[in-house]
Amino acid sequence: MEHPLTQYIHPGCPAFDLHEYEMTGGYSALQKVLTSMSYQEVQKLVQDSGLKGRGGAGFNTGMKWSFVPMGNDAPHPKYLIANADEMEPGTFKDRMLLEGNPHQLIEGMILAAYAIQADISYIFLRWAYKKAAQLLRKSIHEAYAAGYLGKNIRGSGFSLEMHLHTGVGRYMCGEETALLNALEGKRATPRSKPPFPQISGLYGKPTIVNNVETLCNLPHIVNNGAEWFRGLGSGDDGGTKLYGVSGKVNNPGCWELPIGSVTVRELVEEYAGGMKNGYQLKGILPGGASTDFLTTEHLDVKMDFASVQAAGSRLGTGTMVVMDDATCPVGFVHNLQHFFAQESCGWCTPCREGLPWVEKMLLSLEHGTGTNEDMELLQMHTQWLGPGNTFCALAPGAMEPLQSALKYFREDFERHITMHKCPYD
């Protein structure tokens, strides 16, 4: 079973309903946990599995849970939230899980909720995922009717409510503390940490926010064990990863593979069918818009957290965007910075003021009116907006593709200045 999360997902086939999901072993992990495992055992199992968060930062999931206050004195209600806001440009992996097997997510959420003894759970779904919304609504309803949700689940004494919340569009809703503000009906600006959401999250109560893909792993870890999970991946990481490729390739798409089992080259050439006729690969963003470029010299880098980091970037969401040799790197980076400037929540000055400036400088470079001074200023911005200077990771994330573009594609930038126009036009 090399692709547990997507084994029952077939493009073109409708997603399983409750009965079909049960017939293929669905909700057996929940039965197992409710009848034979304590919440401590579930937490330990997930820690032992080495599962790392799939939302971009790659934090150890069991470790993240361990900060939630447990026992009789713990504040209630506690919350478990599935982050289904997927809005990182170039990322389309959670959509596949949401539309392909909604009950898998619901079961994963109940397991996570059990592990932290949560009372209420939310799926925070981005507005654009209309089909997923419809499926999730139906599936939650089915799960309630079958007694997998609600009071005293299957006679276990454990109770959990689940609600679907659809957003109204803002990249920041995916940042976990901003997501909490959005759920509370506020502007999606981030909160200062500490206190961490595990202690004081939604409505000031202990809260865990996990990515959709992270949660979908849980039924399989419970059913097959930590060792099985670790054995699936290579290197430090356990399990599988949803990898995606988009851009001018022959067969863009999303594939679940043992984590770290493929290189950049294999993903592009074997899975995505290679570059379209007449185009060469010039660079890639390995894990969405806020990861550093890798270039042709990195084609043999393995797609796991540590290897991509060693190559100077991040695995991020694992969905790569390919930049071909007919696409102008300045225009490409301008498009990214336009997105970040627009989605900046405006809470802190470097990001609110810096990103629009960066965007303008890139535009003037693209139009052939940029100067060498602009290049210096852009370089400085990569530090001013870097880690430690802003309230959340949006601005530092925005600087990753910029700083690496300045490094790898400097010649392209400079040609815009000397030619007074975009050489790709």
Next chain:
Amino acid sequence: MIEQKLNKKQSNSDNTASYAEGVLKEHYLTDKERTAIDHEIAMVPHKSAAVIEALKIVQNNRRWISDESVNAIAAYLQMSPAEVDSVATFYNLIFRKPVGRHVILLCDSISCYVMKYGDIYTALQEKLRIRFGETTGDDCFTLLPNACLGCCDHAPALMIDNDLYKDVTVTCLDRILKKYT
């Protein structure tokens, strides 16, 4: 490229001053809207936490959020109009200006950029004679840019109302647009 954002306030009328007025205008919400908002209020610890849901409900019913709608929602949720407006203007998909019967959201993010969403935009401008942020004279379409729609493997992509269109080509635009009246 001129990109007007529709989630910014349209008129200059002073919302904060009209709080009392807003209370009087509470009747402005229809019975159906109130019932739906009441349902949302019941799900959250305090009324103001339902404000995004309330904005969605009213927008679904009236296509956009006018100053009057802001005031009415504020009064109903016991918030100030400024608070409601601060939330309404934050989110991309709450419209503070009138929109047409159908809203076209064209993805302008990175994979669609690489796959030339610009060609689709040019064709839409020619066919509909509007640019981003504008509405056709017959009130049928409003055209807006939108961040990544999450189907980058089928770029370029666009949405019209609740319908997603993938691998969009200039030649298929006519057939897509024809479906909306």
